[in-house]
Amino acid sequence: MAARPPPGITREDGLWLPPSSASCLQVVYIACSYATVWLIYSKFKATYDGNHDTFRVEFLVVPTAVLAFLVNHDFTPLEILWTFSIYLESVAILPQLFMVSKTGEAETITSHYLFALGIYRTLYLFNWIWRYQQEGFFDLIAIVAGLVQTILYCDFFYLYITKVLKGKKLSLPA
Secondary structure (H helix, E strand, C coil): CCCCCCCCCCCCHHHHCCCCCCHHHHHHHHHHHHHHHHHHHCCCHHHCCCCCCCCCCHHHHHHHHHHHHHCCCCCCHHHHHHHHHHHHHHHCCHHHHHHHHHHCEECHHHHHHHHHHHHHHHHHHHHHHHHHHHHCCCCHHHHHHHHHHHHHHHHHHHHHHHCHHHCCCEECCC
């Protein structure tokens, strides 16, 4: 019987199955994720802007959790957790985009970070195309969630390319 994953770990389900060559990298990935959260809540706590951070994350977490229960490949705890993580990742950028829209601008480092996340998602799209051509692999849940995430980034990409790459601060049109 496989051990249940601790709370907060929804995607790295391979850790709870027989060992694989990627297990070490998954442990490092999870450790880095927890270290990042710790740094956010400790060392960088003073940089938090509570006046503008008013997005209610339950509006993302609850619908994606319900959707994961309703639309998944196999109704098992690990599959539901994996599906939940895919759905949540597709909309996880919304609080940041909401804050940018509320303040009307983004710091340069935030703009570069958001652009890097968009490139990461774009590389995933190429990966899906390659895997489909090479292996015939097609995961509708991951592809639809990835397309939703990519669409959310499109408007930001336009602003990034037209402003930040030209040395201007990213600000939304009035």
